[in-house]
Amino acid sequence: MFKTIFLFELRLLARQKFMFVLIGFFFVAGLYSVFDGYRFTQKQLLAIDSLQHGYQKKYQEAVASFSADTTTTAGKTLFNQAGIPAVIEYKNPLYAIHKPHSISILSIGQRDLTPYYDVITRKRNFVQGTNAEISNPELLASGNFDLAYVIIYLLPLLAIALTYNTLSKEKEQQTDKLLSLQGTHFGRIISYKLVFRFMLIGIMAWLLSIIGFISSAFLISFDPTAAILWLLSISAYLFFWFAIIFFIVRLSQSSVHNALYLLGLWCFFLLLLPALCNAIVRLYHPIPLKTDTAVALRENSEAVWALPRKLLIDTFYLNNPKYRHLRTPSDTSENSNKRFAAYYDLLGRRMTQVVKNYNQYPKKQNAAANSISWINPATKTQYILNGIAETGLKDYLSYQDQVNAFQKTWVDFMSDYIISDKKLSLNDLKNLPEFKLKPEANKNQHILLGILYLFGISFYIIFLAIKFRIKI
Template sequence: MLRYVIQMEFRTLRRDRWAIGLLILLGALVAMAVIQGSRWQREQQEKLLTVQKSDDSRYNSLLQQHVRLDQSAQPPRVKDDPRITMEIAQQGRIMTLPPLDTSVLAIGHADLLPQQVHVSAVGNESSLWNRLEIENPMNARSGRFDLAFVVVFLLPLFLLALTFHLLPGDREQGIIALSLAQSARLTPVLLTRLAVRGFLVWAVVAGVALVTMSFMDVPWLGQQNLWRIGMWLVLVMGYTLFWLAISFVANAYASNAASSALMLATAWLAFVVLLPALFNAVLVRVCAPPSRVQLVSAMRTATRAATMEASKTLAEYYQDHPELRPPGTASDEAQFIASYFATRERTEKDVAPVLRAFVEQVDRQQELVARWQYLLPPVLLDEAFGDLAGTGSIRHAHFRNQVRQSLSAWQEWFVPRLVQGSVLKVTEHDAIPKLVYTDESKGTLLRRVNSAVALLAVMTILFTGWGVARLRRVK
């Protein structure tokens, strides 16, 4: 019997100009999002590549100069001499978070957060994240029109527009009584019809996205990308089913099409707009990180204290690091450098509690998001898309972590040499810690994505069950 229903549904859809128009519009939006996304991705890749290249060439010429100078046996100059450890330590290197091919799936927050940072032995970690990329703040606020937006925000609207009237519309026209008189069962018929429409929507999104990606030369078939694209398709399918289940409930309850449309619009508003916004608002208030303003203030106050007691600060520093104490009287320069790092260390020690509170709150926030997002499928989905696209907040946090580690590795390597005023040897370059970002493992990432899939599945089942129970009671 369901075969007839499916046949009938396709026939109806073929003749429904409104439905066909909606599907075409959806396809166009998906194509537009993919085009914008891949353009952005290419731009980003080029930008980072240029930065990386110029940094590499700068460093290489420095290295060559170093080799030349070493052979010439000239005494080191005050400035612009690679043999001076400070020169290398200060110039530092660029560390980048490379965009993935799949970032076409979601631009996410990658347009805001710095994707490249300057790591040096004299820089401090918190100053690296003081700023956003240069962007029109209006654009920054609204975010991009990317595939994630089309799926998370718009796909449900299209699904709802295509399904809100299925049962109530029939009810209004009296077709229900007719088909019930033919001893058709309501639930399987409705579910089949919903499934047909849902499948069409999913197929349009998936098909148009993949075709447009191929068209834009996104190598989605590549080995590194295929599993990500595959998981994306699964997630989109899960999200489609989730909204179909909600539409099913509304269809079961509504007495007429207008009230079904109203229910679904309200559901969309609640799930996609209000709950995340409310959650966001609560999150900001409940565990607001001690603001950066406080951090800046604390830092300033601590620095002042450290510099005002400069000699005491330095003495303490030497006490903590006896190996760095110069054998005789230090030169002015060495004294200055030692004093600089001494001040810095003391300041860091003083600010540590504020900084710790800050980090703890951010962690707490992340933890809360991680826990509560299970009530908010759109948020969970958005995060999962970010994961697959490599533009998610977790990957960026991972990047920050590695930057932090690299920074301390550099400091560990450089500071003793700087304070002792040692001259850098050519052979030592290889020993300078490398700044390379490594992604987290596929397994960890998949675990998160899978939990999103699982949540969508559970929610779909729950809503479907609710709808079935309701329809049992309806005549």
């Protein structure tokens, strides 16, 4: 019977031109979403490649300055500047780069809002990026037309269009009694028809995802673990919607009532509930504008520079006792390297606390939003897909923390040369500190927990539909 129903549904689908065109429309929309994500990621990769190419060009020039021709005026200038820390940092500053993940073309997340590279200098001010706020206006608001958007928003609509009249149509055409006379439980037939539609949409979602994986492999190395988690996640989400459809279908209402109920639930899960949860989170955990941090930077810069030189130098050696043996009376002179080092050190310490206070707001908001997302499978799926693609706010905050930690490392590295009044050797130049982004710990475990949540709530909905024994 299972095979018979599947063959019948295939023939029925082939005869229904409108449904065939509708499925084709959603598939083309999915293809475009993959293309849009590919184009967006390619643009960021081109920018990153340009930064790295420019850095390597300047680096080779810095290396060549160590062997510059001193018989010429220009060559003598380059040779004299070779290895000077301030010159190296000015001409060729380091970049901390947040590269796209292999699945990021399928779920752009917040990469369109958050900076994906930062300049590393001794001015450890931590005012990263130019955006005033580092969170989307709405967690599920339409921003980028990526595959995650198609799966979360559009495919449930296709599922509703294909299944809302699975049972009611049989009753309205009075074929339900005829099927019941065949000696097979009518409910099983309806279940098989729903399974067919679930597999149809699931195969389409998998096919679009695989196309996305192949497209992404032309830009970024393929990550099979992320691909498997992605397929499991979208399958769990679609299964959730078919569980809801199964529950509504068993109410034995008319086709019009089923369509209204399902569209109402779609609006509730994808529009009303996300907006309500987002409003609550923003009400209790608002994020101040970054302009406050920029103002604090300007005020602290002026205040630190205005300090008496002796007080500034004393504060520096108090905070950095390892340099006390290098103290000399000339440290307080107008253009002393130690005075500038002391200025950047104290400014960095003050701004560290300012930005630490600022960063607690997006972290608290993200934690609250993540906690409240458990009440809405649609929002939770968005978090899961962004987590797999490493494009969520949590991933950016982790990157920013690592940038701040590396910037402190860079300051300490350069200060050793500046305070000791030494130049970098050619070997030192070849072994400069490098920023390497570390992956989030236990990320896959959290994603698997979210997938189990989606499957769990889906089975619970099916259990309720069967438990109520709504007669078919």
